[in-house]
Amino acid sequence: MAADRQLDQYLKSVIDPMLKEDGDKVLLLSCIDLRFPNRIIDTMDGLGYRGKYYHLAMAGASHAARHNAEWTATFEQHLDFAVAEGHVKGVIILDHMDCKAYELYENVPPNSEEERLRHIEVASSVAIAVVERHPTLAGYVHAYLMPKELTEEIAHA
Ligand SMILES: [Zn+2]
Numbered sequence: 001m002a003a004d005r006q007l008d009q010y011l012k013s014v015i016d017p018m019l020k021e022d023g024d025k026v027l028l029l030s031c032i033d034l035r036f037p038n039r040i041i042d043t044m045d046g047l048g049y050r051g052k053y054y055h056l057a058m059a060g061a062s063h064a065a066r067h068n069a070e071w072t073a074t075f076e077q078h079l080d081f082a083v084a085e086g087h088v089k090g091v092i093i094l095d096h097m098d099c100k101a102y103e104l105y106e107n108v109p110p111n112s113e114e115e116r117l118r119h120i121e122v123a124s125s126v127a128i129a130v131v132e133r134h135p136t137l138a139g140y141v142h143a144y145l146m147p148k149e150l151t152e153e154i155a156h157a
Contacts, residue, residue, distance in 0.1 A: 007043050007146065011092070014142045018090030019052060026053045027082045029075070030094040031061040031101065035149040040094060054082050060101025062093050062123040062143060067105060076133065083134050090140035091130055095119045098148035111148050119145050 018026050026049075030040060037057070044053060056078050058064030058071065065075040082088040097119075098111040106122065108115040123143035131138045 010144055012047050018140050023087050024089045025087050026090045027088045028053055028055045028092050028094055029061050030057050031096055031099055032057045032059050036096055054086055061095045062126045063101045065126045093123050093143035095123055096146040
């Protein structure tokens, strides 16, 4: 799929301010969902960000950061490593609608208004927790909710 224009504009608006100096990087937290990696990478490449970001994929994206003690520790240790060793100056949480992790673990109907509101609630709490853990990231932690990918078969005869 071609790079997404809306995602493209959003990412540029939040990432450019994070990359003030040569060597600055950002950390993306996305879901492992197989519908999204190409779209994310195509969009990041299209913006010229290849080599300027780390991509951590965990089921549910924001949800993963609070799934249980093990997942939370995994997220936090990757975040700590990326900030300490990888010159990460900002974090972007890329949630998506119709997320199986949200359906199963946050108990919301797929692709519903309830799911959308839960993403806002969870991603907000994770963003605040990231800043509490790494105060230098204050103002540079953002979350974006991608719509459901429309790649379903719509007819079959
Ligand atoms: Zn997902």
